[in-house]
Structures are given as C-alpha cells and as structure tokens.
Amino acid sequence: MSPSELNDRLFTLTLDFLVVKNASNHYWTHVNPALVRALGYSEQELTSQSSMKFVHPDDRHDTELRAKNVVMTGSLQDYENRYITREGRVIWLSWTAVYDPKDNTVYAVARDITRIKERELQIAQQKLEIAAASKLNALGRLAAGIAHEVNNPLTIVYGQACRLRKLATGGSINQNELQQISEEIEDMSSRIVRIIKGLRAFTRDGSNDPLEFVSVKKIIEDTLVFCRGNFKSSGIELTFDEVPDDLQVYARPVQISQVLLNLLNNAYDVVLEAPEKWVRITVVITETHIEMRVSDSGSGVALELRAHLFEAFFTTKPVGKGTGLGLNIAHAILASHGGDIFLDESAPNTTFVVRLPRVS
Numbered sequence: 176m177s178p179s180e181l182n183d184r185l186f187t188l189t190l191d192f193l194v195v196k197n198a199s200n201h202y203w204t205h206v207n208p209a210l211v212r213a214l215g216y217s218e219q220e221l222t223s224q225s226s227m228k229f230v231h232p233d234d235r236h237d238t239e240l241r242a243k244n245v246v247m248t249g250s251l252q253d254y255e256n257r258y259i260t261r262e263g264r265v266i267w268l269s270w271t272a273v274y275d276p277k278d279n280t281v282y283a284v285a286r287d288i289t290r291i292k293e294r295e296l297q298i299a300q301q302k303l304e305i306a307a308a309s310k311l312n313a314l315g316r317l318a319a320g321i322a323h324e325v326n327n328p329l330t331i332v333y334g335q336a337c338r339l340r341k342l343a344t345g346g347s348i349n350q351n352e353l354q355q356i357s358e359e360i361e362d363m364s365s366r367i368v369r370i371i372k373g374l375r376a377f378t379r380d381g382s383n384d385p386l387e388f389v390s391v392k393k394i395i396e397d398t399l400v401f402c403r404g405n406f407k408s409s410g411i412e413l414t415f416d417e418v419p420d421d422l423q424v425y426a427r428p429v430q431i432s433q434v435l436l437n438l439l440n441n442a443y444d445v446v447l448e449a450p451e452k453w454v455r456i457t458v459v460i461t462e463t464h465i466e467m468r469v470s471d472s473g474s475g476v477a478l479e480l481r482a483h484l485f486e487a488f489f490t491t492k493p494v495g496k497g498t499g500l501g502l503n504i505a506h507a508i509l510a511s512h513g514g515d516i517f518l519d520e521s522a523p524n525t526t527f528v529v530r531l532p533r534v535s
C-alpha cells in the first residue's frame with residue numbers, strides 16, 4: 176500500500192474525528208466520515224459553511240478564541256467543546272490540533288467524550304444531593320439544640336406567669352414578690368432574645384463579613400448555645416475552660432463559630448459510641464497564636480485516615496449523615512484568616528486545633 180493510500184484509509188476508517196481547517200477562517204476544508212456520521216450532516220454541508228454553525232452557541236466565543244490561539248502557539252491539546260447534531264443532540268468533543276504555517280492550515284483530531292461528561296455531571300449532581308441531605312441533617316441538629324436552649328427559660332417564664340395569675344386572683348400581691356417575678360420574666364425573656372439573635376447571625380453565610388476584633392470567649396459561648404442541649408441530653412459532658420474576657424482575635428466570628436460547631440458535632444458523633452463521654456474546649460495562648468482546641472474522649476482517627484481528613488467529601492459517616500465537607504470548609508476558612516486547623520497528633524486524646532494569629 177502506498178503512503179498516500181495508507182493516509183487515505185486511515186482518514187476514512189478511523190473512529191476518531193479528523194478535520195482540516197483553513198487557519199484564516201472557520202471553514203473546514205476536509206472532514207472524515209466519522210465526523211460526518213457523528214454530526215449527521217453531509218460532508219458537503221459541513222464544509223460549505225462556517226464550522227461555528229455546528230458549535231453550541233454558548234461555546235462559540237471560546238472556540239473562536241481557541242482557534243486563534245492554535246495559530247499563535249502552533250498547537251492545542253485536550254480542548255473540550257460542545258456541538259449540536261442535525262437531530263439537535265448535544266455532543267461533547269475533545270480536540271487536539273496542530274497548525275502548519277507552510278500551508279496556513281490547522282489539522283485537528285477530536286474524540287466524542289459525551290459519555291464521560293454525562294457521568295461527571297451525574298457525579299456532581301449526586302454530590303450536591305448528598306450535600307443538601309447533610310445540610311438538612313445539620314439543620315435538624317441545630318433546631319434540636321435551639322429547642323432545648325429556649326425551652327428552659329420559656330418554662331420559667333410560663334411558671335412565673337402562672338404564679339402571677341394565682342397571686343392576682345387570690346387578691347394578695349406583695350410588692351417584693353411582684354418585683355422578683357417580673358425580674359425573672361425579664362431575665363429569661365432576654366435570654367431567649369439573645370439565643371434567637373445568635374441564631375440569626377449564625378445561619379448567615381459569613382464569608383463576606385469584614386474581619387473584626389472579637390472576643391474569643393464570646394465566639395465560643397455563642398457556638399455552645401447551639402449544641403449544649405444536644406450534648407446534655409445524650410449524656411456527654413461538655414466543658415469549656417475559662418478564658419480572659421479581653422482575649423481577642425481578628426476574625427469573621429460567624430465563620431469561626433461554624434468551624435467550631437463542626438468540630439463539636441464531629442466530636443459528638445464519635446463520643447456517642449465511646450464508653451466515656453466528654454468533649455472539652457480549651458484555649459491556649461502562645462507567643463504568636465491563639466489556639467482553640469477541641470478534644471474528645473472518642474477512639475481517635477485511624478493512622479491511615481489522617482492524611483485525608485481535610486479533603487473534600489472525605490467522610491466515614493453513613494450516607495445522609497455526613498458530607499465530608501466540614502473539615503475541608505474549615506480549612507479554607509482558617510486559611511482565609513491567616514490561620515490553620517489541624518489534628519494535634521501529640522495530644523493524648525483526639526484534639527483538633529483552630530489556630531489564629533495573636534493580636535493582643
């Protein structure tokens with residue numbers, strides 16, 4: 176077989192798509208039968224008009240830019256774009272091309288990657304669904320925590336109101352008693368208001384908030400409001416060692432709270448299965464940093480899993496319970512604060528450390 180016969184057979188028989196294109200415009204001068212079959216147009220139709228007509232409208236601009244680029248750089252690799260077939264079906268192609276200045280021509284090869292793309296889309300969709308399910312789960316926990324927190328002061332308000340009514344119907348209201356009852360109602364109501372206010376701040380996306388000087392103690396206490404109830408009702412001892420009131424960090428408090436809440440929820444999940452049940456928050460001040468440390472009495476993180484903890488979608492929890500995004504997001508949040516989050520492997524118990532630059 177002569178070399179030209181061989182080229183001809185290769186061009187005609189290969190299942191990859193081959194095109195030859197004039198580099199000065201978008202007209203294909205030659206297209207092989209594989210591309211003719213894939214697009215459903217005749218060879219004549221494909222070569223008698225701009226090839227951009229077959230490109231998906233959303234990809235045309237980018238495809239034009241890439242076409243110019245091939246001429247400038249001499250080649251193109253793994254460029255993916257969409258075409259619309261005669262039947263109206265969208266197909267994804269992945270292109271490799273070279274430019275030959277001698278004849279001002281581009282020689283290109285493409286492959287149909289529609290199946291791979293559809294699979295990628297399906298996986299992305301599944302990840303979104305899992306994330307949504309886990310968000311609901313997190314929301315459920317938050318709601319349970321709030322219900323518990325609000326329930327106590329509300330019970331007291333209710334009790335005092337009943338007492339007041341009895342006193343009023345009995346006709347004997349003592350000045351002191353009245354004062355004590357109303358003070359308690361006032362106290363408890365303002366506690367509820369604080370909780371609701373905290374919840375509003377907490378469920379916002381804090382990523383666009385400005386950095387501010389904020390008390391470490393307040394961040395931690397605002398976070399504890401959302402989980403103290405759940406811990407208590409599951410028999411888990413939750414302790415927070417005292418820190419000075421004036422200890423501050425320069426941070427977006429809502430985001431740091433979200434990081435801590437994820438650590439506390441992670442600890443909750445493991446401790447629930449442990450014979451001894453406690454979670455402890457301690458604050459350590461070093462020369463350069465403030466560390467908020469969350470330790471738990473759980474069984475720890477297996478050695479072979481440690482390298483993956485902060486990867487997106489790494490989770491050992493059943494489907495619907497965890498997305499494996501908590502620590503990954505926490506890591507991004509700390510990085511945007513010039514801080515860090517890590518597992519302290521030298522600590523005697525499982526300890527995650529949230530580290531922020533020291534400012535005071």
Ligand SMILES: Nc1ncnc2c1ncn2[C@@H]1O[C@H](COP(=O)(O)OP(=O)(O)OP(=O)(O)O)[C@@H](O)[C@H]1O
Pocket residue numbers: 309437441442445471473474475476484489490491492496497498499500501502503525
């Ligand atoms: N305190 C801990 N003790 C033992 N393993 C932990 C602890 N904290 C996290 N892990 C492990 O790290 C994994 C990833 O945690 P991460 O918070 O990123 O995701 P998740 O809790 O599984 O899901 P999500 O937080 O998105 O709901 C967990 O599934 C668990 O295997």
Ligand SMILES: [Mg+2]
Pocket residue numbers: 437438440441497501502
């Ligand atoms: Mg988590």
